[in-house]
Amino acid sequence: MTPDDMLTRLSGRLSLRRRLAVVAVLLAGAAMSLLTGLLWATEPALPTRTQAAFGAMIAVGLAWVAYAVWVLTRRLPLFALDRVVAAWLGLAATVAVAVPVAVIAARPVALLIVAVLLLAALANLRRGLTRRAALLRRKRELDG
Amino acid sequence: MTDERLVVRCQLGERDAFAELVRAWHDPIWSYVRRMLPPAVTDDVAQEVWVAVLRGLPRLRDPARFTPWLFTIARRAVTNRLREEYARPEEPLSDVASPDAVAEVLDRAELAGALSALPPREREILILFYLQDLSLETCAEICAVPIGTVKSRLNRARRLLRDALVQKGYSW
Numbered sequence: 001m002t003p004d005d006m007l008t009r010l011s012g013r014l015s016l017r018r019r020l021a022v023v024a025v026l027l028a029g030a031a032m033s034l035l036t037g038l039l040w041a042t043e044p045a046l047p048t049r050t051q052a053a054f055g056a057m058i059a060v061g062l063a064w065v066a067y068a069v070w071v072l073t074r075r076l077p078l079f080a081l082d083r084v085v086a087a088w089l090g091l092a093a094t095v096a097v098a099v100p101v102a103v104i105a106a107r108p109v110a111l112l113i114v115a116v117l118l119l120a121a122l123a124n125l126r127r128g129l130t131r132r133a134a135l136l137r138r139k140r141e142l143d144g
Numbered sequence: 145m146t147d148e149r150l151v152v153r154c155q156l157g158e159r160d161a162f163a164e165l166v167r168a169w170h171d172p173i174w175s176y177v178r179r180m181l182p183p184a185v186t187d188d189v190a191q192e193v194w195v196a197v198l199r200g201l202p203r204l205r206d207p208a209r210f211t212p213w214l215f216t217i218a219r220r221a222v223t224n225r226l227r228e229e230y231a232r233p234e235e236p237l238s239d240v241a242s243p244d245a246v247a248e249v250l251d252r253a254e255l256a257g258a259l260s261a262l263p264p265r266e267r268e269i270l271i272l273f274y275l276q277d278l279s280l281e282t283c284a285e286i287c288a289v290p291i292g293t294v295k296s297r298l299n300r301a302r303r304l305l306r307d308a309l310v311q312k313g314y315s316w
Contacts, residue, residue: 001187003170007163009191013198014159077202081157135156138207142149
């Protein structure tokens with residue numbers, strides 16, 4: 001077996017498109033759970049069947065999140081650049097989906113949840129940028 | 145280019161750097177696995193090693209220590225496979241590690257045969273120290289044992305190899 005044969009075997013795991021698709025699944029699952037959860041939390045006196053349906057939707061969204069986290073930690077790990085791109089996507093998704101909903105709902109609990117999510121997305125982006133900057137600095141040092 | 149720079153580029157997410165890394169290290173890893181396991185599983189185990197490397201690279205804290213880290217992963221993959229082989233009573237280890245005819249020619253048949261007949265620990269330490277040209281410290285790190293243990297294993301491995309070659313008719 002040659003190195004190129006091995007690279008062919010590994011090509012699926014090296015695909016940036018596949019990594020970002022899994023990140024998109026993660027964000028979609030999280031957004032679905034969040035929106036449903038916010039709706040549930042801010043709508044008073046929902047019928048039992050509607051509550052059950054909301055619960056099921058939240059569970060499905062969380063299952064997507066769990067699957068995506070498993071793939072990203074066990075099969076398609078994110079490198080520094082991937083992490084930065086994923087962090088920007090996470091921040092954009094939080095701003096685009098959660099913030100308008102929370103503002104429209106205008107309930108303290110919704111605003112609090114979205115504020116926490118925004119802080120988490122920003123912290124994640126900061127961590128990704130810091131890690132990438134450190135690696136770029138080390139690369140320049142090694143270049144001499 | 146140094147391995148450390150290559151690893152840093154991989155951690156940054158440069159796809160061509162990973163290809164360079166595989167091209168630089170595929171042969172040492174493949175030949176290590178090949179000498180420890182039967183030819184039929186060598187490609188699959190080598191792939192397992194690279195998959196584990198790909199998975200672990202983003203978390204590798206000290207890229208300068210790439211070589212021992214890489215061989216530690218390879219050793220773990222080999223150990224797992226050996227454990228599976230041990231669990232099969234109908235396939236004893238001594239039969240498992242016999243090299244195929246083509247490799248025997250390439251590897252200098254008698255030496256390869258004697259090497260493959262050694263117990264896994266002794267075979268492993270000879271491969272790492274003499275064939276992969278790793279230092280005692282690196283071998284100790286890969287095998288997770290003190291340097292003194294590496295030395296004693298090397299002594300025992302040399303003695304076993306010498307006995308095996310003498311049995312095959314070589315004078316010492």
